[in-house]
Amino acid sequence: MDRAMGHLLMLWVAAGMCYTTFGASAWSVSNFLVTGPKAYLTYATSVALGAQTGMEECKFQFAWERWNCPEHAVQFSTHNRLRGATRESSFLHAIRSAGVMYTITKNCSMGDFENCGCDGSKNGKTGGHGWIWGGCSDNVEFGERISRLFMDSLEKGKDARALMNLHNNRAGRLAVRASMKRTCKCHGISGSCSIQTCWLKLADFREMGDYLKSKYDRALKIELDKRQLRAGNRAEGRWAPTETFLPSAEAELVFLEDSPDYCSRNASLGIYGTEGRECLQNARGASRWERRSCGRLCTECGLQVEERKTEAVSSCNCNFKWCCTVKCGQCRRIVNRYYCIRPAGSGRPRGKVKGGAR
Ligand SMILES: *[C@@H]1O[C@H](CO)[C@@H](O)[C@H](O)[C@H]1NC(C)=O
Numbered sequence: 001m002d003r004a005m006g007h008l009l010m011l012w013v014a015a016g017m018c019y020t021t022f023g024a025s026a027w028s029v030s031n032f033l034v035t036g037p038k039a040y041l042t043y044a045t046s047v048a049l050g051a052q053t054g055m056e057e058c059k060f061q062f063a064w065e066r067w068n069c070p071e072h073a074v075q076f077s078t079h080n081r082l083r084g085a086t087r088e089s090s091f092l093h094a095i096r097s098a099g100v101m102y103t104i105t106k107n108c109s110m111g112d113f114e115n116c117g118c119d120g121s122k123n124g125k126t127g128g129h130g131w132i133w134g135g136c137s138d139n140v141e142f143g144e145r146i147s148r149l150f151m152d153s154l155e156k157g158k159d160a161r162a163l164m165n166l167h168n169n170r171a172g173r174l175a176v177r178a179s180m181k182r183t184c185k186c187h188g189i190s191g192s193c194s195i196q197t198c199w200l201k202l203a204d205f206r207e208m209g210d211y212l213k214s215k216y217d218r219a220l221k222i223e224l225d226k227r228q229l230r231a232g233n234r235a236e237g238r239w240a241p242t243e244t245f246l247p248s249a250e251a252e253l254v255f256l257e258d259s260p261d262y263c264s265r266n267a268s269l270g271i272y273g274t275e276g277r278e279c280l281q282n283a284r285g286a287s288r289w290e291r292r293s294c295g296r297l298c299t300e301c302g303l304q305v306e307e308r309k310t311e312a313v314s315s316c317n318c319n320f321k322w323c324c325t326v327k328c329g330q331c332r333r334i335v336n337r338y339y340c341i342r343p344a345g346s347g348r349p350r351g352k353v354k355g356g357a358r
């Protein structure tokens with residue numbers, strides 16, 4: 001294995017995909033893209049970065065949930081025999097696919113690749129009253145195509161789970177498109193703004209995270225025959241995913257199986273459980289959902305909330321010294337942090353376990 005390939009493999013592992021071989025069957029990238037191993041590597045590296053961006057957003061969105069987007073969740077949703085087809089898995093697929101599309105699209109706008117760039121097809125044309133198209137519109141077409149090629153090709157199965165993953169990958173890509181906003185710049189005599197040029201720009205990735213999180217809350221369960229589910233992922237041969245799986249709900253996340261409660265550890269399912277997790281109480285600026293996290297993670301899982309006092313050190317009493325330094329002191333203060341612990345004298349967590357994962 002040469003060095004470049006080794007580097008790529010490491011990136012994939014970092015992105016949560018444990019490939020031990022780089023077999024041709026792992027990818028079905030259309031020929032038009034593959035002009036050589038070098039071109040291929042160029043995209044693959046950014047794809048891995050994009051998938052990681054999605055993963056980090058997933059961790060942010062689920063920081064105060066029982067399921068908090070563990071690194072290995074990808075394998076459990078795609079590669080593991082026990083792979084889940086849960087609501088959480090639907091979010092993971094969508095956000096990673098969105099991350100790849102987003103990163104590649106941004107790469108294009110930055111001129112990182114030779115064969116893509118801004119979308120200037122409408123430049124110079126009138127867009128509406130008082131504005132014309134101009135500047136660098138993010139070109140989502142290319143990012144969408146690369147995301148589809150790389151992420152969808154991970155689904156080699158022919159089963160319902162594969163269809164579900166493909167559907168959610170697509171919903172993720174649609175979320176990126178939906179985030180595009182018109183951004184304008186004023187022109188005219190001394191900034192009178194009598195005429196503006198405008199372009200379409202992708203929102204911050206956080207917006208896609210928020211948007212998909214609300215899709216997650218409203219995700220649709222697809223009822224399937226148990227046999228269909230168990231059909232496994234050994235399907236062989238070529239199979240072209242249809243774009244017609246649930247066309248009426250193309251932007252929605254879909255899942256097949258109810259989630260476990262994620263309270264207690266189950267290694268074979270890749271679930272850590274909530275024992276030892278930190279939760280938020282009386283935290284300033286926390287949302288209601290966050291402030292309820294101790295109940296959700298600890299007490300509703302039969303665990304106790306433990307308060308621990310820790311010392312936090314921060315800069316304070318800063319002075320500006322002519323010229324030009326800032327001198328600060330160090331201030332120490334005690335902060336309370338909260339953790340889920342097992343009640344004393346109990347072997348296993350007990351208590352009523354309420355609700356599902358959410
Ligand atoms: C694509 O963009 C990411 C940052 O968004 C950057 O780290 C990466 O190097 C870029 N890819 C290329 C090929 O320049």
Ligand SMILES: *[C@@H]1O[C@H](CO)[C@@H](O)[C@H](O)[C@H]1NC(C)=O
Pocket residue numbers: 265266267268269
């Ligand atoms: C983990 O989950 C599997 C599948 O639901 C179940 O068969 C097994 O008993 C569980 N293991 C533990 C330790 O709870």
